[in-house]
Amino acid sequence: MKAIKLLILIPFIGYLGFLPWANRIEPYVLGMPFLLFWLVLWMILSPIILTIVYKLDPDNKDGETE
Template sequence: MNSIRWLMIVPFIGMLGGVPFVNQVTPYVFGMPLLLFWLVAWVIATSVIMAIVYRFDPAVKEDEQT
């Protein structure tokens, strides 16, 4: 397995592993409770991470050439 694909586990850890630490209502970020902001931020970060993996994965380049 290619090493760039290991980046795909980061959103999983961020969403599920970080929730117990940010499970609070009182601090608001952009008008959202901290937990909601945390999850929205990870959804956006997941899109960015998937784009990076797609861009640098050598298997994609091999498929494009055939």
């Protein structure tokens, strides 16, 4: 497995790995309880990280194949 593809694990760890730590109501961030903010944050970061992995992966540099 290539090292760049290990970045795919970051959203998984963010969602589930730190969930027990983030499972609290206070502090409120942007008017949301912390847990809701944490999940929304990872919903925004996950596609960004996956796009970075897609762009950096050398297997995707060949172009589309049909």
